[in-house]
Amino acid sequence: MNRRAKSTRAASVWTAMTCLALAALFQDDLAHADAAPQRARVPGGTFATVLPPANDIKTATVRPFELDRTPVTNADFARFVTAHPEWQRDRVARVFADQSYLLHWAGPSRPAAGTGNQPVTQVSWFAANAYCEAQGARLPTWYEWELVGAASKDLADARADPAWRQSILDWYAKPAGNTLPEVGRTEPNFYGVRDIHGMVWEWVLDLGSMMVSADNREQGDPNVSKFCGSGALSFEEKENYAMLMRIATLSSMQASYTSSTMGFRCAADAAAKP
Amino acid sequence: MKRAFLILAVVLVPILGLLAWTTPLAARESDTPTSLYQLQAALTNQDGKSHGLDVYRGHPVLITLFYSSCQATCPLIVDTLRVTERELTAAQRSQLRVLMISIDPERDTPAALHEMANSRHIDTSRWTLARGDASTVRNVAALLNVQYRQLPSGEFSHSTVIALLSPTGELETSSSTLGHADAALLDRLRK
Numbered sequence: 001m002n003r004r005a006k007s008t009r010a011a012s013v014w015t016a017m018t019c020l021a022l023a024a025l026f027q028d029d030l031a032h033a034d035a036a037p038q039r040a041r042v043p044g045g046t047f048a049t050v051l052p053p054a055n056d057i058k059t060a061t062v063r064p065f066e067l068d069r070t071p072v073t074n075a076d077f078a079r080f081v082t083a084h085p086e087w088q089r090d091r092v093a094r095v096f097a098d099q100s101y102l103l104h105w106a107g108p109s110r111p112a113a114g115t116g117n118q119p120v121t122q123v124s125w126f127a128a129n130a131y132c133e134a135q136g137a138r139l140p141t142w143y144e145w146e147l148v149g150a151a152s153k154d155l156a157d158a159r160a161d162p163a164w165r166q167s168i169l170d171w172y173a174k175p176a177g178n179t180l181p182e183v184g185r186t187e188p189n190f191y192g193v194r195d196i197h198g199m200v201w202e203w204v205l206d207l208g209s210m211m212v213s214a215d216n217r218e219q220g221d222p223n224v225s226k227f228c229g230s231g232a233l234s235f236e237e238k239e240n241y242a243m244l245m246r247i248a249t250l251s252s253m254q255a256s257y258t259s260s261t262m263g264f265r266c267a268a269d270a271a272a273k274p
Numbered sequence: 275m276k277r278a279f280l281i282l283a284v285v286l287v288p289i290l291g292l293l294a295w296t297t298p299l300a301a302r303e304s305d306t307p308t309s310l311y312q313l314q315a316a317l318t319n320q321d322g323k324s325h326g327l328d329v330y331r332g333h334p335v336l337i338t339l340f341y342s343s344c345q346a347t348c349p350l351i352v353d354t355l356r357v358t359e360r361e362l363t364a365a366q367r368s369q370l371r372v373l374m375i376s377i378d379p380e381r382d383t384p385a386a387l388h389e390m391a392n393s394r395h396i397d398t399s400r401w402t403l404a405r406g407d408a409s410t411v412r413n414v415a416a417l418l419n420v421q422y423r424q425l426p427s428g429e430f431s432h433s434t435v436i437a438l439l440s441p442t443g444e445l446e447t448s449s450s451t452l453g454h455a456d457a458a459l460l461d462r463l464r465k
Contacts, residue, residue: 053426094307095417125416133409208415209423255416 039066039137041270047147047157050243052209055269060143064270067148070183070194071119071202071263072131074111077102080131082109087127096126100258101177117182119200119263125255128203129253132266139205140267142250146243149197151190159240168242171198197242200263201249210251291342310417311443317375317404320387327414328443329402330371335439339411339420341378341430342403349464350452351434352394358436358455362463370463372401375414377422377430379405418448438462 042065049060080100081087088108090102100122106112111120118274123131132138140148152158159165181199188194204210253262305312311328318324336355340348359367376382377461387403390396396403406414409415415422422432438459449456 053423057426084377091311093309095310095312126413128414129409132353138409205412206423208412208421210421 008232012217029120038069039266039268040149041066041067042144042191042193044270045147045156047150049118049143049146050240051142051146051247060146062141062143062147065140065144066268067144067193067269068116068265068267069188069192071200071265072128073117073183074105074120075116077123078109078111078116079122080134084130084134085109087130092127092257096256097124098256098258100260101260104260114237115180117184118180119183119195121180121200121260121263122258123262124202124258125207125253129205131264132270135266137266139264139266141206142210142247143203144267145196145202145204148189148191149153149243149246150194151193151196153187153189156190165240165242169239172242172245198209201246201259201261203262203264204250205267206255208252210247277314284426306442306444308445309443309447311416312441313413315406315410315414317406317410318384318415320384320391320398322384325404327373329404330373330398331443332397332441333369333371334370334441334446335373335419336436337373337375337414338434338436339377339415339418339422339432340374341376342382342386343378344430349394351436353434354397354452354454357453358459358463361455361460366463368400370400374401374403377411377415377420377432378404378424379407379411418445 042062044062044064046059046061048058051060052058053060067086085091086093089103089105090108091103101124102108102122104112104122111118129139133214150157152164155161155164183195186194186198189196197219209241249262253259311326311331313327315327316324317326318331319329336358338351338355340351342348342370355421359370359372362370376387382405384405387405391398391401391403406413414420418435418437420433422430424430434450434452435448436450436456436459438446440446447458447462449459450461
């Protein structure tokens with residue numbers, strides 16, 4: 001064997017091995033690529049938020065991003081825990097998920113029969129976060145969620161429409177049944193996103209920012225002001241009860257908590273995905 | 275054929291090694307279900323060295339979140355940690371470690387952390403100033419139940435939590451006291 005042949009073979013082995021290693025690395029992504037729900041592109045923008053970023057700034061600005069059109073389902077999450085057994089209910093670290101984590105499933109990686117297309121619930125923030133990261137994505141921030149949640153079928157911001165508001169409040173007034181509806185059955189909103197209202201609460205990336213009012217910074221004991229101020233957080237748009245209920249629910253949850261009405265969907269920066 | 279195996283081994287071993295090396299640090303099979311060290315945290319300290327949340331495994335550790343450009347609360351956090359240490363015996367103090375993690379990874383580069391360690395005369399043989407990526411910071415904050423958010427000015431609003439972790443990483447107690455040593459925290463430290 002001459003030297004050139006040797007080096008060619010070495011190079012081709014190198015290439016093959018590198019490909020194999022890369023394939024192994026991205027296997028997860030490939031396995032999920034066709035199963036993942038398509039994300040809707042949201043152009044972003046500046047809007048009046050119910051949670052002002054500062055005392056003198058009442059609007060939030062969101063950069064373009066992509067959001068799952070529907071919440072993550074039991075079937076989606078089952079694929080995730082099969083690929084990542086450390087997130088199965090009998091193996092998960094207790095610091096990352098409470099005792100009720102996925103307890104409604106038939107088995108550690110098996111949802112109850114017939115619930116595959118229902119939104120997954122009883123998942124902690126840590127688990128939701130890990131799921132999205134495994135898809136090369138992340139949870140949406142509160143402002144991203146709020147921006148999309150303000151849309152009706154025809155309007156980017158329908159919050160001034162009393163009829164639209166009432167339709168959302170009707171869901172909250174409806175007693176929760178035992179079974180959740182399947183995802184994707186409601187009308188898409190302005191951005192092509194479904195089930196934002198009327199299905200489940202949804203985790204947000206910046207869960208830890210929900211209870212911090214902008215004015216407790218550097219003043220005495222932050223926890224004193226936090227607790228004293230929690231009833232008087234500087235909410236705007238007080239007539240928008242649906243959003244306030246969502247914030248109240250989110251801020252009552254710690255990251256390891258799970259709830260039978262708390263699900264999630266994933267988001268990604270628009271630039272990150274062509 | 276032998277040579278092919280040799281080539282395979284030569285190529286495969288570094289790749290596997292690299293994979294093992296890039297796998298986030300910290301978690302161990304032996305971790306208890308409530309150990310915070312199960313978090314796969316990617317931190318970098320003031321000297322640019324990478325480590326996990328368990329950099330001080332085997333010691334009681336005070337963990338807190340801060341950001342170095344903070345003018346009011348954060349200097350107070352360092353002072354509070356010092357006052358707490360001073361209340362201990364020399365033997366207890368020599369066992370204790372302090373891990374301060376920045377919530378401002380963009381500005382708190384290892385160089386910025388190094389600068390803070392120097393200007394505040396921090397003994398980096400027992401204290402570590404660290405930064406992590408945004409995901410690591412969010413996860414650590416969630417584990418310690420720290421509330422924080424970045425303000426439009428670029429500053430942060432955050433609740434102050436000084437948490438005591440056991441040598442195996444369980445959360446023993448946490449305090450939001452600033453300016454003087456927390457009595458309950460001292461109690462646990464003296465045990």
